């Protein structure tokens with residue numbers, strides 16, 4: 001069974017193996033835990049058999065008008081079972097009192113996000129690939 005959780009109770013870095021699939025310079029599990037702690041809102045999907053996190057979504061906010069959703073991922077072996085949709089649904093419910101809820105995605109995921117009444121816009125981004133592993137600065 002999959003369980004959904006909006007906090008990090010009983011979650012340690014050992015429960016976070018396998019994410020950032022395909023990233024050339026991924027964050028460590030410790031950095032993953034840190035970014036979850038530092039996010040304003042999170043939802044996790046847990047496999048109750050293993051207690052491991054198998055999907056997550058994060059959001060950061062100015063706590064007045066705007067929310068940005070930087071990360072959503074479901075582990076490859078758990079994809080296409082509705083878990084990603086459930087994480088998005090729960091995050092959009094959590095943030096539904098904010099005026100702006102924004103994210104950036106690839107073209108092939110536009111139809112996925114349209115299912116949640118999100119609409120396509122334009123975006124501008126910058127990426128510092130040397131910092132992709134999260135080691136570029138220490139808070």
Ligand SMILES: CC(C)(COP(=O)(O)OP(=O)(O)OC[C@H]1O[C@@H](n2cnc3c(N)ncnc32)[C@H](O)[C@@H]1OP(=O)(O)O)[C@@H](O)C(=O)NCCC(=O)NCCS
Pocket residue numbers: 071072073074075078079080081082083084085086103104105106108109112
């Ligand atoms: C996007 C992602 C979170 C979806 O998770 P999931 O648990 O498989 O999602 P669901 O089972 O709820 O829905 C899957 C649907 O999304 C579609 N989808 C997922 N990834 C897709 C892709 N790369 N291209 C096209 N469609 C995609 C599937 O075709 C499926 O459609 P269907 O319901 O019509 O069959 C997951 O594929 C993932 O982790 N991808 C890698 C990270 C990523 O791209 N994150 C999004 C950052 S904006």
